[in-house]
Amino acid sequence: MRIIAPMRGIAMLTKCRNQNRKVLRLLAFFFTLIAIVLVSTYLFLAPIFHSDFIDSRILFPMRMSESYQIRDRVGAVAAVSVKIPVSNSAKESVKTVKAIQTVQAIQAVQAALPAKIEQGDKQLFISAALYRQPKAKGIVIYSHGTGGCIDIRFSNQNPRLGFFINSGFDILMYDYQGYGRSQGKASLRNLKPDCLAVYNYALSLGYQPQEIVLYGESLGGGVSCLLAGLKPVKAIILDCTFTSPARLAREIAPISKIYPDFLFPEPKLDNLQYLKSDHPPCLMITGLRDTYIPPSQTLKLKRASKPDSYLLMLPNSGHCVLADCDLPLYELALKKFLKELI
Numbered sequence: 001m002r003i004i005a006p007m008r009g010i011a012m013l014t015k016c017r018n019q020n021r022k023v024l025r026l027l028a029f030f031f032t033l034i035a036i037v038l039v040s041t042y043l044f045l046a047p048i049f050h051s052d053f054i055d056s057r058i059l060f061p062m063r064m065s066e067s068y069q070i071r072d073r074v075g076a077v078a079a080v081s082v083k084i085p086v087s088n089s090a091k092e093s094v095k096t097v098k099a100i101q102t103v104q105a106i107q108a109v110q111a112a113l114p115a116k117i118e119q120g121d122k123q124l125f126i127s128a129a130l131y132r133q134p135k136a137k138g139i140v141i142y143s144h145g146t147g148g149c150i151d152i153r154f155s156n157q158n159p160r161l162g163f164f165i166n167s168g169f170d171i172l173m174y175d176y177q178g179y180g181r182s183q184g185k186a187s188l189r190n191l192k193p194d195c196l197a198v199y200n201y202a203l204s205l206g207y208q209p210q211e212i213v214l215y216g217e218s219l220g221g222g223v224s225c226l227l228a229g230l231k232p233v234k235a236i237i238l239d240c241t242f243t244s245p246a247r248l249a250r251e252i253a254p255i256s257k258i259y260p261d262f263l264f265p266e267p268k269l270d271n272l273q274y275l276k277s278d279h280p281p282c283l284m285i286t287g288l289r290d291t292y293i294p295p296s297q298t299l300k301l302k303r304a305s306k307p308d309s310y311l312l313m314l315p316n317s318g319h320c321v322l323a324d325c326d327l328p329l330y331e332l333a334l335k336k337f338l339k340e341l342i
Helices: 005-048 159-166 186-206 219-228 245-252 253-257 271-275 295-305 324-341
Strands: 081-084 124-131 138-143 170-173 212-217 235-239 280-287 310-314
Touching: 005 235, 005 310, 124 186, 138 186, 138 219, 159 170, 170 324, 186 219, 212 219, 212 253, 219 235, 219 271, 245 295, 271 295, 280 324, 295 310, 310 324
Parallel strands: 138 170, 138 212, 212 235, 235 280, 280 310
Antiparallel strands: 081 124, 124 170
């Protein structure tokens, strides 16, 4: 018995060690599997969330020649081609700019602005289309979406322009860097200097901050909120936009929930966080047939914003596509919203 007892103890100890080894192997396998999943997810999602993914030259080949002449394509609208200089500095100072006196004046307008971009010190211009009319009530700075450019959005196919013009507003629509005929590279980090340059250009034309209304479609909604958080404006109109790219990704593709926030590129374009703070009057628009950005994103924005913010839900419209049958409702809501601003 004295010999058997130690043998049993040794056997039990060996058995425990074997079990511990199995547990350690299982844990090692489990953590290795998690690491593989995380790395694979990162490699899969990184190109999507990387700022260069929105490069219009890859997804939307709309880049055309540098010569740019906007024709009358919004009914009887006469617009001008504008080149706006861009600077990454937040302290831009616009020099003398030749303003347009009448609606009929169609000419190239160029502002001289020091530009400092990542490639070094040099001038960088983004293209824009400017419509002006006598005794305007203000100006709408129009930021289009990822799949847009001036050639598409500044046309008679976009009824929003006709509405603003008939309501007495001037319009300044622009292409982000890398879009349309704009110079530079399309990326999220370039959106900030782009919108600041356009805002300062509007000021150089004589508009006051209280005369500036921001209109943002889809991605442009994030740009409009970004600009409104940096500069004073009269109002914001968000059309089919998101709470933030990160939240939108997690709602559409749940697997992206394991993608850490800090890996998303700057700027975050966090519209939800912005609307929780003090902000100018805001109208949020969504199409109930939007299959790109769910209407639930706009509902979350409305809940986060001030109680006096407006929400317009268009039953027959899709993503930034205004259905003809929804046009009267759209115009009625915007007339009421703009009337309270003036």
